[in-house]
Amino acid sequence: MKMSATRRAVLLALQLALALVVLLPFFWMLSVSLKPPDEPFSIPARLWPESPTLANYLTAFRPEFRTYFINSLIVSGATVLITVTLGLLAAYCFSRTKLLVLSALLSLIVLAQMFPHAAIIIPIYKMMRAADLLNTYASLIIAYVSVTLPVAVWMLHGFLAKLPVSLEEAASVDGAGPVRIFREIVLPLARPGVIATAVYVLIVTWQEFLFALSFTSTREMRTLPVGLNDFIGQYGIRYGELMASSMMVSVPIIAVFFLLQRYFVAGLTAGAVKG
Amino acid sequence: MTRHDRWLVWLCLAPTVALLSVLMYYPMIGTVIESFHQTSFIDPEPKFAGWALYEKVLSSRDFPEIVRNSLLWTVGVVALQNAIGLGVALLLNVGLRGQGILRALVMLPWVLPGVVAAILWRFMYDPQLGLINSVLLRFGLIENNAAWLADSGTAMAAVIVAAVWKGFPFSTLIFLAALQNVDREQLEAATIDGAGPFRRLVDVILPSIRSVVLVNIVLTTILTFNYFDMVWVLTRGGPQNATHIFPTKIFETGFGQFRFGEAATYGVFSILVLVVLVGLYVLLQRASAERRRTA
Numbered sequence: 113m114k115m116s117a118t119r120r121a122v123l124l125a126l127q128l129a130l131a132l133v134v135l136l137p138f139f140w141m142l143s144v145s146l147k148p149p150d151e152p153f154s155i156p157a158r159l160w161p162e163s164p165t166l167a168n169y170l171t172a173f174r175p176e177f178r179t180y181f182i183n184s185l186i187v188s189g190a191t192v193l194i195t196v197t198l199g200l201l202a203a204y205c206f207s208r209t210k211l212l213v214l215s216a217l218l219s220l221i222v223l224a225q226m227f228p229h230a231a232i233i234i235p236i237y238k239m240m241r242a243a244d245l246l247n248t249y250a251s252l253i254i255a256y257v258s259v260t261l262p263v264a265v266w267m268l269h270g271f272l273a274k275l276p277v278s279l280e281e282a283a284s285v286d287g288a289g290p291v292r293i294f295r296e297i298v299l300p301l302a303r304p305g306v307i308a309t310a311v312y313v314l315i316v317t318w319q320e321f322l323f324a325l326s327f328t329s330t331r332e333m334r335t336l337p338v339g340l341n342d343f344i345g346q347y348g349i350r351y352g353e354l355m356a357s358s359m360m361v362s363v364p365i366i367a368v369f370f371l372l373q374r375y376f377v378a379g380l381t382a383g384a385v386k387g
Numbered sequence: 388m389t390r391h392d393r394w395l396v397w398l399c400l401a402p403t404v405a406l407l408s409v410l411m412y413y414p415m416i417g418t419v420i421e422s423f424h425q426t427s428f429i430d431p432e433p434k435f436a437g438w439a440l441y442e443k444v445l446s447s448r449d450f451p452e453i454v455r456n457s458l459l460w461t462v463g464v465v466a467l468q469n470a471i472g473l474g475v476a477l478l479l480n481v482g483l484r485g486q487g488i489l490r491a492l493v494m495l496p497w498v499l500p501g502v503v504a505a506i507l508w509r510f511m512y513d514p515q516l517g518l519i520n521s522v523l524l525r526f527g528l529i530e531n532n533a534a535w536l537a538d539s540g541t542a543m544a545a546v547i548v549a550a551v552w553k554g555f556p557f558s559t560l561i562f563l564a565a566l567q568n569v570d571r572e573q574l575e576a577a578t579i580d581g582a583g584p585f586r587r588l589v590d591v592i593l594p595s596i597r598s599v600v601l602v603n604i605v606l607t608t609i610l611t612f613n614y615f616d617m618v619w620v621l622t623r624g625g626p627q628n629a630t631h632i633f634p635t636k637i638f639e640t641g642f643g644q645f646r647f648g649e650a651a652t653y654g655v656f657s658i659l660v661l662v663v664l665v666g667l668y669v670l671l672q673r674a675s676a677e678r679r680r681t682a
Contacts, residue, residue: 126478127489134493137552140518141507198406201399209396221403224411228613228661230634231654234647235417236410258410261403290395319500321616322634326642337502341620344506351510358503369498373491377560 145169145355168356176331177357180339187249187324187335188317191256195313196306198257199264204298206265207272208280218269225262229322237326251327252335256320260313267312271305272298307375311368318365336361418658421651433648440652449628449636453653454660456543457612457632461664463547464554464611469604471551472558477588479559480566490563497556505620508549512536512621536622539629546630550617554610558603565599566592601672605665612661633657 139159146164149171206218236255237246245251275298283293321337328334334342340361343354369376422440424433444450475493479486496504511518514532523529535545569592577587593600615634618624624631624639631639633653641650 120483123478123481123483127483127486130475130478131489131492133552134495136518137507137511138495140511144510198403202403205396205399214396214400217400217404220412221407224407226609227411227415228609228634228654228657230613230615230637231418231657232411232414233637234421234641234651234654235414237641238417238421238647239409239414254406255410258406261407262411265403290392315498319502319616321502321619322638326638337500337616340502340506344509344620351513351516354506355510358506362499362503365500366495366498369494370491373494377564 141355141358144351145359147352149350149352168352169360172353172356172360176339177360179332180334180336181360183249183333184318184336187252187256188314190249190253191260191317192310192313194253194257195260195264196268196310199261199268199309200302200306202261202265203268203272204294206269208277218265221262222266223262225266229259233322233326236323240327246327247329247333249333252320252324255323255327256317259323260316263316264309264313267309268302268305271308272302275301304375304378307372308378311372311376314368315365415658418651418654421648422655423648425648426646431645436648440648444649444652444656449631450656452628453631453633453636454656456628456630457657457660458664459543460547460550460618460630460632461608461612463543464550465604465607467547467551468554468607468611469558469600472555472603473562473600475555475559476562476566477592479563493559494556496553497560499553501553501614501616502620504553505549505617508545508552508617509536509621512545512549537626539626542622542626542629546618546621549621550611550614553617554607558607561599561603562596565596569595601668605668608664608668609661612657612664633660 143160145168146166147161148163148165148167202221206214240246240251240255245254279297279301280293283297288296319337320335321341324335324338325341328338331339340354340357343357421433423436423438425436425440426433479490479493499507510516512520512535514520514534514537519535520529520532524532533541535541573591573595574587577591582590612632613634615638618630618632618635619638622630624635633656637650637653637657640646640653
C-alpha cells in the first residue's frame, strides 16, 4: 500500500509525540540525577545540567542502598528459580495429561492470578507471623512464589501446548522414561518459554512493594522499592540523590528486559491472545 | 498412561497445588473469617465481633468515599489505558520505518518499577521543582504553581495520569499481537470499497479483535483496582481521602493502625465491588453481542 505524503507526515508526527511522552520523564530522571548538588533547580527548570556529574550516584550508593540491592537480588533470584521450576513441572503435566480433573485444576490455578493482594494480605501476614517468618527472606520468597505461580503456569502451559508431541512419543517408543524425556526433549524446546516466564517473574518481583512493605520491619531486610520509598521521607528535598537511586534500581531490570525482549513479547502475547 | 506416570503427575503438581491452596485460596476464606473478628494495637487477641465491623465500616464516613474513589480510579485508568493502548498499537502497526525501535521503547514505562515510576511522577508534579509546572508556566497555560497532588480537586486526575503512563504499554503489547491476526485481505477489500481509516477501524479491525479487547479490559480492571504502589507513593490516599482506594485503605488500617479485622472487612468489600464491576462488564458485553446478532 502506498501512503500519501500528508498521511506519512501525520503518522510520523504522532510517533514523535509518542516517543516524547514516553521518554521525557526518563530523560528528566537522568538529567536531574546528573545535576551537581550545588546547581540550583532554576525556574523554569533546565532540561540538561550545565556540568553533569556522577556525584549523586556516589552519595546515593550508600551502605543501606547496597543492602537493599542485595536483598532484592536474593529475593527476586530465588523467586524466579522456584517459580519457574514449579511452574514448568505443573505446566508440563497439564499440557500432556488429558484428565478432566486436571483441566478443572488448571482453571483454579489460573483464576488465582486475579486474587486481590491487598484483600488477602492480612491472613498471609498472620500465617507468616505464626510461622515466625516475618522480616525474613523466606516470608517474601514464599509470598512471591505464590503470587507469580499462577501466571507462570499459564504462560508455560500456553507455550508447551504448542510444542509438537511427536518427538516425545518417538522417544517414549524408543524406551525413554518420562524423566528423561522431560530433561532431554522438553526442556531444550521449552527454553524460549522459560526465559519469557523468568523475565516476567523478575519484573514483577523486582518491583513488588505491598508485601515487602508489610512483611519487613528492619532496614537490614528491606528491598529496593521499600528502601526507595523510605528515601522520600529521609531525603525528601534531595531529588538529585533520589533520581540517582531510582536510576540504579531501574537500569538493571530495563537491561534484562531489552536483552530478552523478543522472547518475552512472544511468550506473553501467545497466552494472552489465545486465552 | 501407566499407574507410574499418574503418580508422577501428581508429584509434579503437588508443590504448586499446596502453595496456592495455603497462600492464595485459604487467605480468601481467611479474610472473611478475619472480618468477623476484632483486634487492635492494644488488644491484639482476636475476639468474635459478629457483624460489628461491617456495621462500623458501612456507617463510616470514609466508606462511600473509598468506593467512589476506587470506581473513579479504576474506570478512569482502564478507559484511558486501553484507548491510548489501542491507539498506540494502531500507530505502531502502520509499517513506517523505525517503528521496531519505537515498539521496544514504548515498553519502558511498564518495565519501570512501580515505586520508581511513582517517585518520578511525584517529582514531575512538584509545585516548585517539577517539570510539569515549569512547562505549563513557560507556555503561559497556568499563572501560578499548581499543587497537583495536594489539591483534592486535581489529585485523583494526577494519579490516574501517572498510572496510565505506566500501564498503557501493556495494553499496547496485547493489542499489537491481536492486530497481527486481522485478516489482511478483508482490510484491502475494505480499502478498495473506499473505506477510510476510521471505517476500516470500526468495520474490520475492531470486530476482529473484540474478544482481545474484552479480555484486556477485564484484566486491566482487576489489576488497576488492586494496584497499590502508585497511589500510596504519590499521595498515601490524601489529600483528605481524595485518592484513598481499597488497597491503600486496607494497608493503612491493617499495618498503620493494626486493626486487622477492620482491614479484612474492607478487603471483603473490595472483593465484592470488584466482582460486581467485572460482572457488569461481562453483562454489557453479552448484551452488545446479543444486539449485534439480532441487528
